Amino acid sequence: MLRQQDVGYRIVVRRIVGIREGRPLFADALGELVELSETHITLATDGGPLRVPVGEVHRARRVPPARRPTATAMIALETAADEAWPAPVRGRLGDWRLRAAAGWTGRANSALPIGDPDRPLPAALDAVQRWYADHGQPALVNTPLPLAAPVGTELDARGWTSRPPVLVQTVPLATLTAPAPGAADLPPVALKAAPTDDWLGVAADRKGGLPDAARHVLTAVDRVRFAELRVDGRLLAVGRGTVTGEGRWLGVSLLEVLPEARRQGYAGTVVRALAGWAAAEGATRAFLQVEQRNVAAVALYRRLGFTTHHTYLTRVAP
DSSP: OOOGGGTTSEEEEEEEEEEETTEEEEEEEEEEEEEEOSSEEEEEETTEEEEEEGGGEEEEEEOOOSSOOOHHHHHHHHHHHHHHSOOSEEEEETTEEEEESTTOOSGGGSBBOOSOOSSOHHHHHHHHHHHHHHTTSOOEEEEEETTTHHHHHHHHHTTOEEOOOEEEEEEEHHHHHSOOTTGGGSOOEEEESSOOHHHHHHHHHHHTOOOHHHHHHHHOSSSEEEEEEEETTEEEEEEEEEEETTTTEEEEEEEEEOGGGOSSSHHHHHHHHHHHHHHHTTOOEEEEEEETTOHHHHHHHHHHTOEEEEEEEEEEOO
């Protein structure tokens, strides 16, 4: 059977659809798992959402994606994501990227092992550990999968642990800019070139503070917008959008709706506003990164059209 770790992945479900001559009749459904509860499995199929009661499930398992991303596509997307979340302290190890931001977020404080480190893999990982030790931080390595699977194998042998898996999800920008039912009745979204104090306050609450390094990560991008949705002057939803990757990618991050304002369509409204701006800038696709265990967020993004491109693990030195 399935586990919460399978949310966001492609699965096949064999379900019981009837009885004939005392024997069960089965039908198979293939799609992306968007929700797993004690009572139902919900998956997104080519024919639309399908909600299957657990009592009707005969067998369910994860299956390989319909099309695996190429190494070139993964490197291009990871490069765009790195540009969208720029650490203030950076180094290089051949093609590998070394990043530090006073410990604020794993993405800005981990090595990104894409490309050739110009030395054997064991020596490269030794150099990564020395670099982070020199900067007074624990060594982290962000391993996009399956691209960095050899790096992960070497880290396994060294006893490194893993943080929860993260889904890197994408969608054509045209999907987000298409008219959405009821969108005209929702509050407008303001897009600003710099974050306001209350925008930063929402981000600080979510991330546990905002050191100076965090402000660099948020603002040190040439094309960036900070989205605000307000009702009667009160800030209820925020988001951040960047255009990177040679101008092709909208990166969506720090999407947050205050708890009392959720389930009113505000998150989708913010994303669509950022998509409209990015389309005007020439972008053609959007990406975001979400923890696999964040079932509610994964379901939201699936409704907006996002699908999983690849995953990554943040590896932690023992």
